[in-house]
Amino acid sequence: MNSYESLATPGVQGLQPYQPGKPESALKRESGLDTIIKLASNENPLGPDPLICSRLPALLAELGRYPDGTGFELKQLLADRLSVKPEQITLGNGSNDILELVARVFLQPGREAVMSRHAFAIYQLATQAVGADYVLASPTDGVNGPVYGHDLQAIRELVNDKTALVFIANPNNPTGTYLSSFWLKDFIDSLPQQTICVLDEAYFEYVKASDYSTALDWLDECPNLMVTRTFSKAYGMAGLRIGYSVSSIDVAELLNRVRQPFNVNSLALAAAQLALLDDAHLNAGISLNTKGLLQLAEGLEALGLAVIPSVGNFISCNLARSVQPVYQALLNRGVIVRPIENYDMPGYIRTTVGTTSEIDYFLNALELTLRA
Ligand SMILES: *Cc1c(COP(=O)(O)O)cnc(C)c1O
Numbered sequence: 001m002n003s004y005e006s007l008a009t010p011g012v013q014g015l016q017p018y019q020p021g022k023p024e025s026a027l028k029r030e031s032g033l034d035t036i037i038k039l040a041s042n043e044n045p046l047g048p049d050p051l052i053c054s055r056l057p058a059l060l061a062e063l064g065r066y067p068d069g070t071g072f073e074l075k076q077l078l079a080d081r082l083s084v085k086p087e088q089i090t091l092g093n094g095s096n097d098i099l100e101l102v103a104r105v106f107l108q109p110g111r112e113a114v115m116s117r118h119a120f121a122i123y124q125l126a127t128q129a130v131g132a133d134y135v136l137a138s139p140t141d142g143v144n145g146p147v148y149g150h151d152l153q154a155i156r157e158l159v160n161d162k163t164a165l166v167f168i169a170n171p172n173n174p175t176g177t178y179l180s181s182f183w184l185k186d187f188i189d190s191l192p193q194q195t196i197c198v199l200d201e202a203y204f205e206y207v208k209a210s211d212y213s214t215a216l217d218w219l220d221e222c223p224n225l226m227v228t229r230t231f232s233k234a235y236g237m238a239g240l241r242i243g244y245s246v247s248s249i250d251v252a253e254l255l256n257r258v259r260q261p262f263n264v265n266s267l268a269l270a271a272a273q274l275a276l277l278d279d280a281h282l283n284a285g286i287s288l289n290t291k292g293l294l295q296l297a298e299g300l301e302a303l304g305l306a307v308i309p310s311v312g313n314f315i316s317c318n319l320a321r322s323v324q325p326v327y328q329a330l331l332n333r334g335v336i337v338r339p340i341e342n343y344d345m346p347g348y349i350r351t352t353v354g355t356t357s358e359i360d361y362f363l364n365a366l367e368l369t370l371r372a
Pocket of ligand 1: 042093094095096097120169172173200202229230231232233238241242243
């Protein structure tokens, strides 16, 4: 063990680093396989808009300059699109950056953040890293909501005068479950003013459910609400690292105090602006996902596996057996999925919606693996 561990802050000593999906290049190196299908990190199988790719090379000559640290143009464009003020927007090096900023601004030892037991892992990590306590609410049980879903009542009951933040992902990763806007608005209204609700809408573009809506419309009414979004998923730009939050101007100014002055790189800023000007690619990805989600869910069910109904670009299913051997066997066939034991969901894997042929390939590999 590293002898410096005892010198690290207590929060860092207790920290288990985030476990990312296995990179394609790592499996290529290890297996020597030519064809790798990565369905492990909820990436968009279409990648970024080709229009963006054609424009970026012209920007390379400017890389000697610092980016615009205020993100002026992108914030203007976003503000216009979202009908908010540019001052309400904070840009991040991925929305992950924003989640850490909000933790640094509002959390410290003695303060708490409340979240659902099977919520996105970064909420716990960001909370622990600054020495605050995370408090986990039990999920819905399959009777009063989808199994493993967010139980708003259970979350609300854990909020007390130490609770600085409540993290909610809608839809949630890794469960793919969502909250109806009716109940969610009610929940946010019920929170004390000093508790900020961080509402993570990383996957909102994909949701078709009629009782779902973005929480952006509630910002004027709810000063303790903050909505985070990303260009990593539906916009297919995970490698560029850019996301943002929309909050009250007050909160945005606080986030701004602790963020790195140049936290978003210039290529990401330019690409995000281009992405917002062309909905065709975004919509193609969403349509592909709608079809693929159905194909994936039906294929898994046909193999006798129980899936958690998902509205995102991924789906989690119960293998009802030890996951590691199945994960390994899939790797041997060139397919990378995501075991989610670390989300306290043993027996489950999460699979990203790929292209039609990627899903076919995965389902076939899974069938062979389960039969073996
Ligand atoms: C993928 C994901 C993010 C986005 O992360 P980025 O840092 O923007 O790439 C945020 N929240 C959830 C729930 C996610 O699954």
